[in-house]
Amino acid sequence: MAPSHSFSDSNSLFNFVVREGNGVKGMVDSGLSKVPQQYVQPQQERIDKLNATSNNNPPIDMSKLDGPDRDRVAEEIARAAETVGFFQVVNHGVPLDLLEALKDSAHSFFGQPPERKAIYRKGVTPTPLVKYGTSFVPEKEKALEWKDYISMIYTNDAEALQFWPKECKEAALEYLRTSMTMVRKLLQVLMEKLGVSADIDAKIDALTGLKTVNMNFYPTCPNPELTVGVGRHSDLGTLTVLLQDGIGGLYVKVEENMDGDVKGEWMEIPPIPGALVINVGDTLQIVSNGRYKSAEHRVRTTSSQSRVSIPIFTIPKGTEKIGPWAEVVEKDGVARYREIVFEEYYNNFFGNAHEGKKSLDFARIY
Numbered sequence: 001m002a003p004s005h006s007f008s009d010s011n012s013l014f015n016f017v018v019r020e021g022n023g024v025k026g027m028v029d030s031g032l033s034k035v036p037q038q039y040v041q042p043q044q045e046r047i048d049k050l051n052a053t054s055n056n057n058p059p060i061d062m063s064k065l066d067g068p069d070r071d072r073v074a075e076e077i078a079r080a081a082e083t084v085g086f087f088q089v090v091n092h093g094v095p096l097d098l099l100e101a102l103k104d105s106a107h108s109f110f111g112q113p114p115e116r117k118a119i120y121r122k123g124v125t126p127t128p129l130v131k132y133g134t135s136f137v138p139e140k141e142k143a144l145e146w147k148d149y150i151s152m153i154y155t156n157d158a159e160a161l162q163f164w165p166k167e168c169k170e171a172a173l174e175y176l177r178t179s180m181t182m183v184r185k186l187l188q189v190l191m192e193k194l195g196v197s198a199d200i201d202a203k204i205d206a207l208t209g210l211k212t213v214n215m216n217f218y219p220t221c222p223n224p225e226l227t228v229g230v231g232r233h234s235d236l237g238t239l240t241v242l243l244q245d246g247i248g249g250l251y252v253k254v255e256e257n258m259d260g261d262v263k264g265e266w267m268e269i270p271p272i273p274g275a276l277v278i279n280v281g282d283t284l285q286i287v288s289n290g291r292y293k294s295a296e297h298r299v300r301t302t303s304s305q306s307r308v309s310i311p312i313f314t315i316p317k318g319t320e321k322i323g324p325w326a327e328v329v330e331k332d333g334v335a336r337y338r339e340i341v342f343e344e345y346y347n348n349f350f351g352n353a354h355e356g357k358k359s360l361d362f363a364r365i366y
Contacts, residue, residue: 021118023148063091078193085295086279105168209317221301229299235281237315242277289324318343
């Protein structure tokens with residue numbers, strides 16, 4: 001094992017973690033025995049496992065949308081989107097052996113020497129489609145997040161195969177391709193439940209015009225109670241598809257449970273073998289005029305095993321205008337969000353540190 005670094009000042013930590021491509025993983029591999037001060041979260045942001053409930057809602061069987069149970073399953077999907085903003089799905093059409101290959105390919109990418117990962121870091125990456133980084137917006141954060149990630153933007157299959165990292169490009173592309181069929185089905189159901197029936201395909205195209213596959217790596221942590229893998233936030237897009245591995249660590253804030261009770265407590269989402277997690281993003285909350293709730297969530301670290309998670313983010317293209325759908329505003333009698341060019345929302349979201357669902361204030365009408 002390499003000698004332990006002290007990382008006593010921010011510059012040496014930044015150089016080692018970011019500039020040299022070591023990431024948090026490199027810090028841990030160097031023999032780190034305690035979390036550096038830069039990663040210690042304020043008390044109120046730490047995750048107390050003992051104070052969280054555990055999700056016991058069964059996963060939704062997507063195959064039943066094609067049979068006699070369609071109405072019941074559609075109701076389950078809409079109810080979950082209206083309350084918690086998240087649900088898990090099985091029989092989703094993404095092959096289970098592909099999900100295993102995805103997790104392996106993520107470990108393969110992050111297990112490379114630092115210099116192989118550093119070629120993709122911000123400012124030097126050979127392609128704008130791929131970015132390797134750590135934390136969320138390090139320059140804006142009071143405390144850093146305990147994770148490394150690779151982000152791969154999708155334009156078309158040919159460019160993905162040309163520019164995405166060879167360790168994971170084929171599995172990631174197939175994951176995206178097979179997941180998008182499911183995403184379209186879900187959005188169709190959610191729009192129908194709102195009474196939105198005109199131009200459904202065009203609206204779905206607008207909401208999912210840009211797609212990104214991320215691979216997140218959460219290294220083992222000597223003091224998991226002091227830091228977080230990801231801080232409290234909602235996703236900015238339409239729907240997020242997430243593959244968890246078997247280790248777990250995802251927590252969702254329950255503002256309202258399935259019975260309509262107001263809660264405001266954190267719920268752990270234990271992984272279900274073969275299931276995918278779906279969560280509502282800010283964009284879907286805006287276009288649904290607040291009917292569907294983006295899920296505020298965060299990730300805990302662990303001292304026992306490194307963990308990977310692989311989300312697909314579906315978002316509108318930057319030039320797209322987003323605002324509440326006319327049919328929903330007519331029914332509600334009031335628009336709760338203004339129409340905005342999505343790029344403005346995107347820039348605001350990535351221009352600030354994670355802070356719960358504060359990002360939605362940018363579009364909210366008071």
